[in-house]
Amino acid sequence: MALRPVEFQWNEKGRSLTGKEEGRRETGFIAQEVQQIAPQFVAGNETSKDEDGNPYLTVKKDEMIADLVAMVQALNVRLGVLERKLA
Numbered sequence: 001m002a003l004r005p006v007e008f009q010w011n012e013k014g015r016s017l018t019g020k021e022e023g024r025r026e027t028g029f030i031a032q033e034v035q036q037i038a039p040q041f042v043a044g045n046e047t048s049k050d051e052d053g054n055p056y057l058t059v060k061k062d063e064m065i066a067d068l069v070a071m072v073q074a075l076n077v078r079l080g081v082l083e084r085k086l087a
Contacts (some may be wrong), residue, residue, distance in 0.1 A: 003029060013056060017048055031057035038064075078081045 010020045019080065020026070025076050035042040041064050044055030 001028060004033060013050075017045065017056065017058075028061065029059050031059050034059050047083065 005027060006029065007025055008016060008030075009023065009025055014020065015022060031042050041060050043058050043060055045058065046055050048056040050056055
């Protein structure tokens with residue numbers, strides 16, 4: 001529940017690393033926020049650093065998908081149990 005989806009545009013450094021075009025709006029997560037919640041889904045690019053010398057972070061969305069689907073499936077099972085109790 002702590003993950004916060006956001007809409008964003010890549011900054012210049014992000015565009016140079018990802019090849020994304022300027023002005024394109026995307027939906028995703030802030031890597032620094034994800035790192036505090038689920039660090040296994042964040043990668044640091046040691047060849048590209050921010051102005052403080054920290055690695056440029058990216059979210060490994062592909063790896064998040066399986067966990068997110070598993071969570072939705074678990075919630076669906078719980079919902080089914082609750083619906084049967086109400087019926």
